[in-house]
Amino acid sequence: MRSKTATPNLQPCKLGLKWADLDLAGHRLSVRRALKVTDHGLDFGPPKNRKSRRSVPLSMTVMAVLRAHRTRQNEERLRLGDLWQDHDLVFSNRVGKPMDHGNLYYREYKPLLQRAGLGDEGFTFHSLRHTFATELFNQRKRPKIIQALLGHSSIVQTMDTYSHLLDDVDDDEVGGLDEAFG
Numbered sequence: 001m002r003s004k005t006a007t008p009n010l011q012p013c014k015l016g017l018k019w020a021d022l023d024l025a026g027h028r029l030s031v032r033r034a035l036k037v038t039d040h041g042l043d044f045g046p047p048k049n050r051k052s053r054r055s056v057p058l059s060m061t062v063m064a065v066l067r068a069h070r071t072r073q074n075e076e077r078l079r080l081g082d083l084w085q086d087h088d089l090v091f092s093n094r095v096g097k098p099m100d101h102g103n104l105y106y107r108e109y110k111p112l113l114q115r116a117g118l119g120d121e122g123f124t125f126h127s128l129r130h131t132f133a134t135e136l137f138n139q140r141k142r143p144k145i146i147q148a149l150l151g152h153s154s155i156v157q158t159m160d161t162y163s164h165l166l167d168d169v170d171d172d173e174v175g176g177l178d179e180a181f182g
Contacts, residue, residue, distance in 0.1 A: 014125070015099050016044055018088040022066065027058045031151065035098050042098045052151040066090070133158075137165040 016035035023029070031054050033044045047053050058066070069090070077084045077096065085096040093099045105125065113119045129150070136146045147158040 015089075015091050015101060015104070017090045019070065019090055020088055022090065024063060024067065027060075027063055028055050029058060030055050035101075037101070042100065044098075047151070049151075049153050051148075051153045054148060054151050056149055133162055134165060137162055 014034075016033045017029065017031075018033075021030045021032055031047055031052060034047045034052075035042055036045050073092070076094070077086070080095060083095055087096055087098060089096070089098060091099055091104075093103070109125065110119065113121070113123055133146055133150055136149070137143075143158055143162075144155060146162070147155050150158060152158045
């Protein structure tokens with residue numbers, strides 16, 4: 001049996017999202033709780049820090065995927081009837097209970113990477129988060145906004161992690177000053 005710590009870079013707290021946390025009309029999700037591994041199994045608790053509790057805007061693509069996922073989940077709920085244990089989770093196991101992070105990683109995520117031809121590339125769940133942040137920096141979004149979206153407790157954490165992406169943003173850092181003050 002694999003130990004709980006053998007799952008690389010997968011934080012079980014991301015599996016605590018409930019449908020009540022989603023505002024499908026307003027295209028936002030609220031991070032209000034985390035699913036945590038305790039001595040007694042899986043349980044819900046507060047996110048690890050105050051900045052982790054946040055509201056995150058969702059793209060139209062994400063909204064469409066979530067709506068389709070909810071439809072499939074409702075069909076499964078109806079099919080299973082009394083066997084379904086409703087916890088209102090967006091990402092539940094096959095009977096509605098909280099999903100074990102190790103099962104998700106090894107049974108779902110790793111095979112998905114294999115099918116995509118990326119199984120040997122070292123992608124972890126955290127790689128998805130890093131890709132999200134990297135793309136925001138590439139689109140020249142403000143670092144303070146990126147910090148808020150990631151739930152980092154300080155801008156220092158965000159900049160220490162992603163400042164290398166700004167190295168080639170502009171070779172002429174002070175060129176506009178002549179025009180502004182000249």
